Amino acid sequence: xxxIRIDQNLTSELLAKAKRKGATAADAVAVEGDAASVQVRLSxxxxxxxxxxKRLGLRVYLGQRSAGASTSDLSPASLDELVETxxxxxxxxxxxxxxxxxxxxxxxxxxxxxxxxxxxxxxxxRMIELATRAEKAALAVDSRLTNxxxxxxxxxxxxxxxANSHGFYGEYQSSSFSCAVAPIAVQxxxxxxxxxxxxxxxxxxxxxxxAVGQEAGRRTVRRLGARKIATCRVPVVFEPEIAGSFLGNLxxxxxxxxxxxxxxxxxxxxxxxIAPDLVTVYDDGRMPGGLxxxxxxxxxxxxxxxxxxxxxxxxxxLLDTYAARKLxxxxxxxxxxxxxxxxxxxATNFYLTPGTxxxxxxxxxxxxxxxxxxxxxxGINMVTGDYSRGAVGFWIENGELxxxxxxxxxxxxxxxxxxxxxxxxNDLVFSGRIVSPTVKIAAMTVAGE
Amino acid sequence: MSxxxxxxxxxxxVTDRELLAAMGRVKVRDVDYADLYFEHTVDESISMEESLVxxxxxxxxxxxxxxxxxxxxxxxxxxxxxxxxxxxQAADTARYIARSPAGAGxxxxxxxxxxxxxxxxxxxxxxxxxxxxxxxxxxxxxQVARAYDPRIKNVMASFTTEYKIVLIxxxxxxxxxxxxxxxxxxxxxxxxxxxxxQVGSFxxxxxxxxxxxxxxxxxxxxxxxxxxxxxLNLRAVDTPxxxxxxxxxxxxxxxxxxxxxxxxxxxxFNRKKTSAFTDRIGEVVASELCTIVDDGTLPFxxxxxxxxxxxxxxxxxxxxxxxxxxxxxxxxxxARLMSIPLTGNGRRESFQCIPMPRMTxxxxxxxxxxxxxxxxxxxxxxxxxxxxxGQVDITNGKFVFSASEAYLIExxxxxxxxxxxxxxxxxxEILKKVSMVGNDLQLDEGIGTCGKDGQSVPVGVGLPTTxxxxxxxxGTQA
Numbered sequence: 024x025x026x027i028r029i030d031q032n033l034t035s036e037l038l039a040k041a042k043r044k045g046a047t048a049a050d051a052v053a054v055e056g057d058a059a060s061v062q063v064r065l066s067x068x069x070x071x072x073x074x075x076x077k078r079l080g081l082r083v084y085l086g087q088r089s090a091g092a093s094t095s096d097l098s099p100a101s102l103d104e105l106v107e108t109x110x111x112x113x114x115x116x117x118x119x120x121x122x123x124x125x126x127x128x129x130x131x132x133x134x135x136x137x138x139x140x141x142x143x144x145x146x147x148x149r150m151i152e153l154a155t156r157a158e159k160a161a162l163a164v165d166s167r168l169t170n171x172x173x174x175x176x177x178x179x180x181x182x183x184x185x186a187n188s189h190g191f192y193g194e195y196q197s198s199s200f201s202c203a204v205a206p207i208a209v210q211x212x213x214x215x216x217x218x219x220x221x222x223x224x225x226x227x228x229x230x231x232x233x234a235v236g237q238e239a240g241r242r243t244v245r246r247l248g249a250r251k252i253a254t255c256r257v258p259v260v261f262e263p264e265i266a267g268s269f270l271g272n273l274x275x276x277x278x279x280x281x282x283x284x285x286x287x288x289x290x291x292x293x294x295x296x297i298a299p300d301l302v303t304v305y306d307d308g309r310m311p312g313g314l315x316x317x318x319x320x321x322x323x324x325x326x327x328x329x330x331x332x333x334x335x336x337x338x339x340x341l342l343d344t345y346a347a348r349k350l351x352x353x354x355x356x357x358x359x360x361x362x363x364x365x366x367x368x369x370a371t372n373f374y375l376t377p378g379t380x381x382x383x384x385x386x387x388x389x390x391x392x393x394x395x396x397x398x399x400x401x402g403i404n405m406v407t408g409d410y411s412r413g414a415v416g417f418w419i420e421n422g423e424l425x426x427x428x429x430x431x432x433x434x435x436x437x438x439x440x441x442x443x444x445x446x447x448x449n450d451l452v453f454s455g456r457i458v459s460p461t462v463k464i465a466a467m468t469v470a471g472e
Numbered sequence: 473m474s475x476x477x478x479x480x481x482x483x484x485x486v487t488d489r490e491l492l493a494a495m496g497r498v499k500v501r502d503v504d505y506a507d508l509y510f511e512h513t514v515d516e517s518i519s520m521e522e523s524l525v526x527x528x529x530x531x532x533x534x535x536x537x538x539x540x541x542x543x544x545x546x547x548x549x550x551x552x553x554x555x556x557x558x559x560x561q562a563a564d565t566a567r568y569i570a571r572s573p574a575g576a577g578x579x580x581x582x583x584x585x586x587x588x589x590x591x592x593x594x595x596x597x598x599x600x601x602x603x604x605x606x607x608x609x610x611x612x613x614x615q616v617a618r619a620y621d622p623r624i625k626n627v628m629a630s631f632t633t634e635y636k637i638v639l640i641x642x643x644x645x646x647x648x649x650x651x652x653x654x655x656x657x658x659x660x661x662x663x664x665x666x667x668x669x670q671v672g673s674f675x676x677x678x679x680x681x682x683x684x685x686x687x688x689x690x691x692x693x694x695x696x697x698x699x700x701x702x703x704l705n706l707r708a709v710d711t712p713x714x715x716x717x718x719x720x721x722x723x724x725x726x727x728x729x730x731x732x733x734x735x736x737x738x739x740x741f742n743r744k745k746t747s748a749f750t751d752r753i754g755e756v757v758a759s760e761l762c763t764i765v766d767d768g769t770l771p772f773x774x775x776x777x778x779x780x781x782x783x784x785x786x787x788x789x790x791x792x793x794x795x796x797x798x799x800x801x802x803x804x805x806x807a808r809l810m811s812i813p814l815t816g817n818g819r820r821e822s823f824q825c826i827p828m829p830r831m832t833x834x835x836x837x838x839x840x841x842x843x844x845x846x847x848x849x850x851x852x853x854x855x856x857x858x859x860x861x862g863q864v865d866i867t868n869g870k871f872v873f874s875a876s877e878a879y880l881i882e883x884x885x886x887x888x889x890x891x892x893x894x895x896x897x898x899x900x901e902i903l904k905k906v907s908m909v910g911n912d913l914q915l916d917e918g919i920g921t922c923g924k925d926g927q928s929v930p931v932g933v934g935l936p937t938t939x940x941x942x943x944x945x946x947g948t949q950a
Contacts, residue, residue, distance in 0.1 A: 064544075064744070070826060072548040073565040075558070080531075093531040095552035101532075112528040115603035116518075119526040147568060172746055172867075207746055207867055214748065216867035249868075254714040256950045284521055285626050285662050285669060363515075363531040400872035401861035402894035402946065406662060406671040411711075411894040411946040413863070413872035430870050432894050432946025434713060468948045470713035470896075 027097040029053045029077065034186035037081060037102055041188070044110045046083040048124050048188045050322065052360050053079040056181020061147065063154040064173035071147060076181070080362035083109045087118040093363035121348040124322065127189040129354070131319035131326075138312045140180070140196040141225045150176040153202060153232045160236025161206040161219075165244040172216060174204035174236070178226075183317075185360070191323040199314070200226045204239040208247050215246040217397070222454060224312050242396070245417075249427035252418055252471045258392035259433060259467045260385055260419070263450055265395045266459035270375050272437055273304065274457055275405055277331055277339070278368045279346025279357075288408035288438060289337065297337045298441040301378060304332040306341060308356060308371035315371035315456035321360025326371060329355045341368045375459040378447030382461040385446045387422040393469055394419050395433065408437035414469075431471040440464050488582050490556055491641055495579045498540050498563035499643040502570040505804065506563075506579075507642040507782065509537040510554065511823040514599050519630035520610040523618075528603060537823040538562035541805050542570040548826045580645035587650055587778035588785045591771045592679035598633040598655045601682040606631050609657075609685070613695040617661050620699035623706065625669075626662040629695070631655070633682075640783040648783040654678075654774065654930055656919060657685050659694045663702035670708075672701025673876070674858075676917030680772040694917075701858065701877055704889050711878070711893040711947030717853030718895065718943045719846055719881060723914040724859055726933030729764055729834050730922065731862040731871040732899040733757070737791050737799075738817070738829040738924075739806035741866050748869030748900050752797050758903030760795040761839050768816055768832030774918040775833035775932035779816070782827050786816035791834075792903070803829045821927040831922060835934030839909025843937040846908045848884040854945055855879045855886050856895070869899035872946075894946040902940065910937030 027033065034051045041049040055077040062070040080093035083106075090112035094105050145153075158174035180198040185191070203220035219239035221230035261269055281287035289297065308326025310316050320326050322344055330338045342350070343358035346368055359369025386394060397415040404410075411434040417424040448461030481487060491508065499506040512534040519527045536559060537550040547569030549562035610629045617627040633655040641647045656677030663670050674697035678684060685691045720728060733749070741747035749757070758764070768786030770776050777786050782804050790798045802810070803818030806829055819830035847855065855878060862873030874894045879886045915934035922931040 068545050068569065070546045070548065071565070071569050072550075072826065073562075074549065074824060075551045075553070076824075077552050078533075088526075090527075091529040093529075093533075095533050095535060105532075108530050112530055112603060115607055116526055116528050117524050117607075119524060122526065170745060172744070214746070214867045216746065216865065251944075254950050284628065285664075286628075286671065288669075290669070363529070363533070365517075365519075365527050365529055399863040399865060399870070400874055400894050400896075401863070402872070402874035402892065404671065404876075404892055406669050407891075409891050411874065411892065411948070413870065413894055413896045413946070415865075415870075429868065430896055430898060430944065432713075432872070432896050432944065434711075434893065434946050434948045436948075468713045468950045470944050470946045470950075472715065472944075 031192050038188050040106045041083050048084040050187035051081050053184040058179045060177035061150040062173045062175045078362040081109050085113045087122050088113045089122045125344040130191045130323045134318050137316045141198045143226045145178045157204045157232035157236040160233040161204045161240040164240025167208045168206045170207040172205035176202050193319050202235050206243045208244045210247040217243040246427050249429040251430050252428050254470050256468050258389050259464045260394045261462045266462040270459040271457045274370045274373050279340045279342035283349035292337050296335050298335040300334045302335050303376045306373045310372045313372040320356045321358035324356045326356045343368050373457045377449045377451040377460045382448045385463050389419045392419045433467045435467040494559040494563050498567045499579050502542050503540045506540045510639040513636040515634045517632045518606050521628045523614050525607045525610050535823040538566045540566040545569045579643050582647045585646045585648040591776050594653050597635045597653050598682040599635040616695040617699040621703045623663045623665040624661050624699050625664045628660040650778050659698040661698040661702040665706045670705035672698045674698040675919045678772045678774050678918040708889040708891045710949045711890040712949045713947040715942045716945045717850050718940045719855045720938045721857035722912045722937050724916040726935035727862045727873050730933050731864040732902050734831045734834045735864050736866050739800040739802040743810050747866045756795050757797045758795040759906045761909040762903050763837040764792040766834045773932050774930045780818045781820045782818035784816040789815045801829045819929050825927045831931050833932035838911050838913040838936045841908045843910050846939050850881045853881040855881050872896045895943045897943050905941040907941050908939035912936050
């Protein structure tokens, strides 16, 4: 078997094959890339991993019937089989009036360079050195940091190709580099772990391993001596990582698929107030160098900057062509398509716009309350908005972080939590695809002793 | 050679001689152990919503992962392409860990190992059952769920099945293959009433044939259960917040064991001394009513395997016996480094992943009490019978799991349904608070997927009805 190049010839041929087998329309997505990662633990290399990936997915339409299939075997015989399989599957499902490719006129015409690729490769030895430095810096923060789950450094570079039978062909390269460390602190025989990380598309713009390590060390050691607190109802402040997770729940709730299925608490709320004036949320697919940026979406439509919530009013769901047709709306350029998965809707760079208060000012505004630094569990009901999760953080007493707390839960309903947003920090950092500054919520139920 | 080994060797044009050569290339002087993991998986998924079966997909994934271990170090490389050149490149990357000079290492001749058990013989894999038959089943599920109650407004159902063929060759000369079918049928219903909307979800599966879902009308029960939960939740009231007596129903609530103690007893965390259970073998970690095992040898179970993903025959491992911590679950690397028994728990999601110690089917053995006695014993508490997911921080031992169907217990009677809530506790402490264990052990229906280090593997759990004297309940009623 020889290596097969993923290019326009390959996709054109594949789409032509599909048409010969009776497909009225089709599209194809392919990804290839090289990934490498190292894990260092207590300054010794623990794991090295290297990978080459190449996969291709096909979706065919037989009129209003459609199905998808994918393979990692790109030989001509395998691609013939892929076409056969996909067409046979499509014959087995029922007609869906909303199925189909987007309107050809709507397809992306430009291919903006969004600065998503860094051609630098990082030799294994260099990755080991960077991870080692991050872990050393973490453990140097405090003498109680005596163990570690390890430090990781990873690099990925690859190419995404998308083509459809309307004649669209597009491809782009992207890369990502990340450094993470998870130290462990011990005191009185009890252990605590936390972590910190940096991730970005450019190697040279990544935070230094020392900065990552120091933050990981600081976050871990401050958890020592954590205790339970009594059950109460108090204001809750989410640090940015946790506010990002809270914002991620909003992102799931505005997903067009959840909306048309009736599986979101935001069904039928378009144009209505869902949060106070200070809340504005964007999803921006065109942010240069953004971790979620891409020149066109998963079905070839141009990406763009969508206003999701504007000064508290729900302005838009996130939609691909299918979800948009189901709801009688237009696509927001939010199709997400990965090889081997059904097409869906995904966030690009989804963020809550920052406010003016510093995180300290927000904490200072709380007389008695909870500052949350970690959440665990999956206790969220997207249909009702009911929310109940395990939490770790700090008790706030008279505007100051008094002591660490654990083995508690915070509970409420997402509708009330968003309406109860009282303050938004000025500390937004684009460290992921869904990010938020510090957020303060008026009140939640904290369950403890 | 068995059929499986032939299938691979022929399919990829890799001969046993080439396999040996690749192994020699990776098993250089300072490499303790090396293995090659070949995988070919067919996945099929069919789903229904709004009474229309409108999505179907199939994927074929194949590749090889090459691993070398030297001391505590692991080198790994994988490729989607199974060619001699890729094998050699992967071998070179994997052995980089050992920093040994290149050169043919000596490896023993290959002898074919066979799984010592045949836990999931399948004549017709579910992937081979005609798609229209599965489409028809999903349509019947829609009808049954909607007929259950007029308040059911949407039904979503999906059938997913995979057929995985693996071949594992190692530097000890073993070559073992296994065919691992796995299917799951899942139903979710949305009900509307009293001006609100609610959701219910139920499903099951395992490593058997497609007919499993037809036997005893399982599909019909899944549909009705999902509908029942959705409608029930329409009248659920706010859940109390704070510590309560909690009675866990039998079966799926065994997720408690998975989170509270299971992960903490995986050997890697204990070797690295990052688990709250580190160095606690022989100590009391549960009430003497608790005996907990991990058993990968249960026929057709979702968490079962003939051999784990390192080729080790799976087994039944006693984790806790009458409250005493007995043992950890191991893979080859950790069993060797810790000098403890190999339990056949070395698992990986796919050829793209490094194996590590993982659970199979984890459950508590039955006790003496009847479920009715247990409920009657509670003056005020929570009866939790169905759960969503759970999670644990293995280092401080704190874990959560989220109830999706629960009721209040008042004066020994199960009364009002309450809204879903997260329960939180401490792994090393929670089982000490078990005061009654039922005689009604059940395993779950076969829906569990466990995530660790970004790798998902199918698992099972089980529990008899169990009374826990105190768990913090994360309700909203302070």
